[in-house]
Amino acid sequence: MRPDSSPRPDPRTARASAVRTAAEADRGRALALCVAAWLVPGAGHLLQHRLGRGLTFLFVLPLMFALGLLFDGALFPLTPISSPLTSAAALAERCIGAPWIATAVAGWGRGDVVSPTYEYGWVLMVVAGLLNTLVVLDVYDIALGRK
Amino acid sequence: MPSHFLFLLIFSVLVSTVFAVLQKDTVAEQVRFALTMTAGFVAFAIAAGWLMRLFPL
Numbered sequence: 001m002r003p004d005s006s007p008r009p010d011p012r013t014a015r016a017s018a019v020r021t022a023a024e025a026d027r028g029r030a031l032a033l034c035v036a037a038w039l040v041p042g043a044g045h046l047l048q049h050r051l052g053r054g055l056t057f058l059f060v061l062p063l064m065f066a067l068g069l070l071f072d073g074a075l076f077p078l079t080p081i082s083s084p085l086t087s088a089a090a091l092a093e094r095c096i097g098a099p100w101i102a103t104a105v106a107g108w109g110r111g112d113v114v115s116p117t118y119e120y121g122w123v124l125m126v127v128a129g130l131l132n133t134l135v136v137l138d139v140y141d142i143a144l145g146r147k
Numbered sequence: 148m149p150s151h152f153l154f155l156l157i158f159s160v161l162v163s164t165v166f167a168v169l170q171k172d173t174v175a176e177q178v179r180f181a182l183t184m185t186a187g188f189v190a191f192a193i194a195a196g197w198l199m200r201l202f203p204l
């Protein structure tokens with residue numbers, strides 16, 4: 001019987017490679033969950049079996065955005081050169097995901113600057129988006145086992 | 148005429164709820180945190196409102 005001429009893999013290298021592959025898979029899964037959490041507030045938690053948190057975010061964040069619309073809040077345009085602050089608010093609003101997409105597609109959120117509740121409206125919409133950003137970061141931490 | 152206090156209360160309760168659920172693990176802790184934060188929002192807004200009376204328009 002001839003001895004095997006191929007070199008045997010070093011077990012330490014093989015283990016490190018397996019750990020790296022697992023970490024990359026975890027990171028990929030975490031990023032997919034983040035996209036889900038951005039698109040539907042609370043979905044990232046629900047997909048990780050955090051039912052209470054997920055349902056709370058699913059209810060509260062779209063409610064904030066909807067109340068903002070009801071209070072005559074506006075969807076801000078992205079105009080980074082002419083108005084960077086407006087663009088920052090526009091980016092924040094986009095962080096809420098599906099509610100923003102639905103509002104933009106439906107053509108709502110034109111805003112009424114003379115309405116007494118206009119300021120409350122856009123602040124609620126912007127803050128809903130920013131809070132969803134925190135929710136997305138929480139989803140990432142949970143997915144990587146940091147929480 | 149819309150009530151500014153009502154809008155403040157709505158905003159405070161919603162934001163506090165999200166922060167409480169994010170920050171705390173048990174329901175009791177979350178409720179306590181949300182109530183404290185809501186009270187803080189309202190108290191700070193009222194205090195800031197009174198302080199702003201000192202400034203001329």
